[in-house]
Amino acid sequence: MKITVAWDNPERTIIRYDFADGWTWEDLFAAVAEDDSLMDTVDHTVHLIFNVQDTSAPPNPLSKMRGLSGQISPQLGLLVVVGSDAWFHRVTEIFYSVYGKNLEGMAGVRRADTLAQARQLIAAHG
Numbered sequence: 851m852k853i854t855v856a857w858d859n860p861e862r863t864i865i866r867y868d869f870a871d872g873w874t875w876e877d878l879f880a881a882v883a884e885d886d887s888l889m890d891t892v893d894h895t896v897h898l899i900f901n902v903q904d905t906s907a908p909p910n911p912l913s914k915m916r917g918l919s920g921q922i923s924p925q926l927g928l929l930v931v932v933g934s935d936a937w938f939h940r941v942t943e944i945f946y947s948v949y950g951k952n953l954e955g956m957a958g959v960r961r962a963d964t965l966a967q968a969r970q971l972i973a974a975h976g
Contacts, residue, residue, distance in 0.1 A: 853881040855888070858899060862892050864972060866899040866965075874908055886923055895927040897957075897972045900942075901965060903933030907941065928957045928975050930968040 852873035858866035865885050889896050931942050942959045957975065962968035 851877050851880055853877045855881045855884040857888065858969075862888075862896070863894065864897050864899060864969070865889070866901055869900065869902045869905045871905045873905060875910075889923045889925045892925075894925070896923075896925050897927040897975070898929045899965065899968045899972075900929065900931045901933065901968075902931060902938060907938050926957075928960060928972055930960045930962050930971050932962045932965055932968045934961060 852870040854868045854870075856866060856868075858864035865888055867881055867885070885896075885898070929942065931938065934942070960968075960971050962971055
């Protein structure tokens with residue numbers, strides 16, 4: 851699998867996805883299932899960092915979004931995409947506008963240039 855999923859902080863309030871070049875939509879679906887397992891170990895809101903530096907998205911993102919929406923945990927807070935090009939960030943914004951606003955808990959999508967900036971955005975969000 852070309853996406854790793856792990857806690858980003860000891861408080862277990864942030865899960866970080868690290869995307870390697872060549873990742874697939876199947877990798878992302880498996881990673882979301884992994885993050886659900888992590889979220890099941892806590893009873894509070896969890897924010898996500900998608901670290902997509904030096905990668906590009908596989909084709910057909912819009913056709914894959916519907917399947918992802920059914921896998922979103924109600925514990926999800928903010929999603930911060932790190933290092934994305936404008937196109938990838940736009941795809942995540944479309945996902946949020948179509949599916950995320952109707953999901954319990956999802957607080958929005960932000961873009962950051964670095965992991966440190968992503969963590970600052972999450973800390974400022976609360």
